[in-house]
Amino acid sequence: MLVDVSPHPRAVIGASALVSTVALTLMATPAHAATVEPSRQGVPRPVQTPPPATHTVASGESVAAIAARYGLATADVLSWNGLSWENSLIRPGQVLSLVAPIAAAPAPAPAPAPATAGTSYTVVAGDTISGIAGRHGSTAAAVLAANGLTWDSIIYPGQTVTVPAASAPAAAPAPAAVAPAGLELDAEQAQNARTIIRVGREMGVPERGIAIALGTAMQESWLRNLDWGDRDSQGLFQQRPSTGWGTIEEVRDAERATRAFFGGPADPNGNRTRGLLDIPGWESMAYADAAQAVQISAYPDRYARWEQPSLAWLAALG
Template identity: 60%
Template sequence: MRRLPLSPPLARRRASAVWPAAVAGTIALSLTGENAAHAAPPTPPLASLPPLTPRAAAPVSAVTAPSTYTVKPGDTVWAIARAHGVDVATVQAVNGLGAGSVIHPGQVLTIGVAPAPSDTAPAPAPAPTERTHEVVPGDTVSAIATANGVSVDAVLGANGLTRASIIYPGDVLRIPASGAAASASVAVITAAGLDAEQSDNARLIIRIGRELGVSDRGIVIALGTAMQESWLRNLDWGDRDSLGLFQQRPSSGWGTPEQIMDRERSTRVFYGGTADPNGPATRGLLDIPGWDELAYADAAQAVQISAYPDRYAQWEQPATTWLAVLG
């Protein structure tokens, strides 16, 4: 018999669980369903992901001729750039790619011009200075950023805020230096559409996937699943007893609450396979026959058994970008 869905209370919602700029919007949680692992949070609109900010070119004494590379299955822009000793921004710029662009097997990329070593090291740039600003009535982050000659995202990133955050009179905000060095870390985060906490969790999911030999597609499925389940945050609350990055439930055999809150263990349990620390108690992605031939949302649903299986599909393209930027 099908039960009516339940709407859990919001009392345990943590103030720290805020949306990044690229996933802005009001979060109205309606966690319902009879899923074995969780009930998924609602779907916010996803803004277009901005391109990476190219790095300033270093002084060179000579350059080498550009080369080409034919994309193979499983390749990412990040991996290709690293293998050829250039940065991701250079490969993207030379080939007209954005942060959200997808490359395909057989595609020919121009690797670009890599700088040759210079005999004379450039003089070190002066260290940027950082200031503070005490919020007064009527202040906005935008006005503060403009007055100090820095971007809104730079101020948000320096203070662990998002565009949904509210500032109050008496708050003291850090004002980052306006130089390129001060904005570099912010550029990486905002280009991927993730804040610092989400980026850290995404890197962990990618690292463990690489260690287990999971394909890029499998890692992209894991990243999108974690975003749909917990906004890529290690939540200590959820629907009924759901917890952690993947909102796994102790009552459904995913482990003890302490084990599920262990980010590394819960990620390995999601991937499953022969190295699954949960053994045969649960079924991870690698345990699904033919998972790599399933549609994106179907593969995630096979593990999660969500009340909202269609919601995973929206994260396929963003997760592909996160892997390319952070992978």
């Protein structure tokens, strides 16, 4: 079993967005400087220039420290980057937005559709939004919107949720369900994504399985081959040597770690761990549920946000 490197045991950064192309480089922007303009009394006074549009995180930095450096409110920087007070973990090399996102012009309101009754469902232990949606022929996005939830919301046993009928048009997620900034892949992330795609194809894994691996690695490590993590978790998939996934060197071997994630007859761990291909019926599972079956995360719904981006990365890099 695995443990996340985020504040909860397995989550790292939140909400989904589709990217159509993959940028292979992200440029760091230098910190802004102060200029001086004469005052009416002839005494120079400092004039603060606007902050840059982005900031590349350095080792040891926090969101609060970065916000203070540029004279911004911590809450604003968190919001602009899809973070929260409870989920504010950032990593060296991550690019943070320092400006509020530009709101798109509202699209013309569609003609009202005939009302379609939804299904009321009572959550039981082990349920996920994507799993509930899949069993009722709906989508996770539609269930989120129907209940005023976001990709970061947590559901509890006994809670009642509305599941839109399958024939109802899927509603867009609530505005707060915006994917975090920095979905474009830099050179390191793109290289790791290509490794996952290549290994998956060599093992005969279906395209959807490869997309699940890409999204899982993005959630677990931001698609970086980390040499640190929660307890002894390391590598692309934050696999733990103490739970049978291999030695430290093995879990940090990107190709081997990918083969272990896929599992099946070619699993380098043999029967010590269970990969995606070892999960009965994984092909028919919801995206997040399939990833969760391998990773055993405390926040399983957070894999769902990477479904559409992972398909875009697969199309662009595969």
